[in-house]
Amino acid sequence: MRKLATWAAILATAPAAWAAADGLPRHRLEPGTVLTYKASGEGVYPKMTMTAEAETTAWVVGREGDGVRVILRKGSRYETKWEGEPAPPKREPMDYEYGRIVLRPDGRIETDEGDDVPYRLFPSRLFPRLPADQAQAEAGWSARDEGQAEEARYSALRAEPGGWSFRVERFGPENRVYESTDEATYHFDAGRGLVRRIEGERTQNYDFQAKGTEVEELTSVETLGPEKLAAFAKAADAFFEAERAYLAAARAGAEDATKVDAALAEARAKLVAARDAAGEPAFREALDRRIERHDASAANMVDDAKSRADAIGKPATPWTFPGLDGKSHALADYRGKVVVLDFWYRGCGWCVKAMPQMNAVAEDFAGRPVAVLGMNNDRDEGDAKLVAEVMGLKYPTIRVDPDFPDRCGVQGFPTVIVVDPEGVVRDVHVGYSKDLRAKLGKSIEALLSR
Numbered sequence: 296m297r298k299l300a301t302w303a304a305i306l307a308t309a310p311a312a313w314a315a316a317d318g319l320p321r322h323r324l325e326p327g328t329v330l331t332y333k334a335s336g337e338g339v340y341p342k343m344t345m346t347a348e349a350e351t352t353a354w355v356v357g358r359e360g361d362g363v364r365v366i367l368r369k370g371s372r373y374e375t376k377w378e379g380e381p382a383p384p385k386r387e388p389m390d391y392e393y394g395r396i397v398l399r400p401d402g403r404i405e406t407d408e409g410d411d412v413p414y415r416l417f418p419s420r421l422f423p424r425l426p427a428d429q430a431q432a433e434a435g436w437s438a439r440d441e442g443q444a445e446e447a448r449y450s451a452l453r454a455e456p457g458g459w460s461f462r463v464e465r466f467g468p469e470n471r472v473y474e475s476t477d478e479a480t481y482h483f484d485a486g487r488g489l490v491r492r493i494e495g496e497r498t499q500n501y502d503f504q505a506k507g508t509e510v511e512e513l514t515s516v517e518t519l520g521p522e523k524l525a526a527f528a529k530a531a532d533a534f535f536e537a538e539r540a541y542l543a544a545a546r547a548g549a550e551d552a553t554k555v556d557a558a559l560a561e562a563r564a565k566l567v568a569a570r571d572a573a574g575e576p577a578f579r580e581a582l583d584r585r586i587e588r589h590d591a592s593a594a595n596m597v598d599d600a601k602s603r604a605d606a607i608g609k610p611a612t613p614w615t616f617p618g619l620d621g622k623s624h625a626l627a628d629y630r631g632k633v634v635v636l637d638f639w640y641r642g643c644g645w646c647v648k649a650m651p652q653m654n655a656v657a658e659d660f661a662g663r664p665v666a667v668l669g670m671n672n673d674r675d676e677g678d679a680k681l682v683a684e685v686m687g688l689k690y691p692t693i694r695v696d697p698d699f700p701d702r703c704g705v706q707g708f709p710t711v712i713v714v715d716p717e718g719v720v721r722d723v724h725v726g727y728s729k730d731l732r733a734k735l736g737k738s739i740e741a742l743l744s745r
Contacts, residue, residue, distance in 0.1 A: 320452070320488070322400050324398070327520070328517075333511070335347070335349075336495070347509070348372055349372075352368045353421065367394045368392070398422050446465070447464070448466060465477040465479075472681065472682055472685055475498060493509075496509075497509075530573060537568075537569030538585075541565050556597065569582055599725070602706065613625075614695065616695050617693075619683055633714070633743060643709060653688075669692040706725065
């Protein structure tokens with residue numbers, strides 16, 4: 296009963312609105328609030344130390360039912376010092392990313408359709424899931440974090456001056472694949488209804504031994520008046536619409552090499568127009584950075600689109616390789632089926648993140664003339680076996696020669712190549728995307744209906 300008595304003492308000093316929360320921590324942010332968190336950390340690797348700094352700003356721009364709409368901006372920079380070498384001569388500027396979410400009082404995070412919150416923004420880091428009831432508060436709770444493709448396991452609440460603390464372990468298949476841990480202690484402010492401090496620790500033992508620590512702390516709370524808030528919210532909407540338009544134009548160019556130059560020019564023009572119209576310095580600077588990145592990478596985007604176009608419509612590279620099942624497999628064995636080739640290796644984190652979607656594709660087309668095959672080029676078969684077991688792969692894993700992906704034109708991992716029943720390449724997907732399952736499903740259905 297001591298723990299309950301301590302919670303009661305906290306409630307006795309809290310506002311009346313807080314007392315109505317039945318003694319449970321809840322995110323309670325008001326429109327117009329601007330939060331700034333700063334983080335610093337260090338990672339120790341063999342013969343190398345990496346230091347990191349981050350700054351996250353959260354603007355609460357309006358209400359959404361029982362929750363609030365939040366605009367997030369995270370800036371980060373890293374410095375690496377190798378053993379025996381001097382420190383880097385200068386600090387690089389912060390690299391910022393933006394996203395928007397709807398935050399519910401219990402920590403559920405939602406996004407609008409079409410919004411893609413950058414992976415590094417990690418909103419559930421600052422806005423963790425909170426216990427649903429007193430039983431969870433006393434025993435611990437867990438929540439699936441779809442944005443990070445992992446489960447967060449929370450400890451019971453512990454009372455501390457002004458609020459609570461609790462531990463969280465973020466756990467997913469990748470922890471077993473990379474022999475890693477990711478844990479943190481949260482300190483939650485009862486009076487203000489927000490996280491005030493996070494102390495994190497990470498380890499990894501696969502490939503090399505590393506240990507990292509990080510502290511993130513609330514450094515300022517400001518309030519925007521109604522006029523400034525309205526202007527900021529309007530500017531934010533314009534910024535995200537410009538981002539959507541840019542990505543749509545860029546994707547159109549990636550899918551049609553004959554239009555890639557025009558599509559990229561159109562995409563850049565959308566960014567420039569949005570930058571010229573931006574009234575808020577934060578968004579103007581962000582759009583300037585987007586334009587710089589576009590200019591630096593446009594040539595590579597054109598090359599990627601043309602490489603994809605060169606592969607599509609050509610016969611797939613023939614192959615014969617052993618599988619983890621001990622049998623020999625050849626592309627010719629699958630003639631008459633749509634063949635989906637997923638190129639991966641153990642050290643590719645994005646490959647592992649994509650595997651649940653690849654499993655889903657295999658299940659979606661079970662019993663139909665479709666073969667999903669994992670094309671693994673790890674030199675150590677044990678690495679391939681471990682990943683296949685941990686991820687519960689529902690499709691065969693083929694052990695290819697280390698140079699085979701190059702012969703297939705694979706330029707990055709993961710790469711998924713779709714081959715039609717006649718052995719001709721009809722689609723190529725490079726990199727991880729949250730809608731990979733849907734994209735592949737559409738491509739496969741089109742081939743099956745021919």
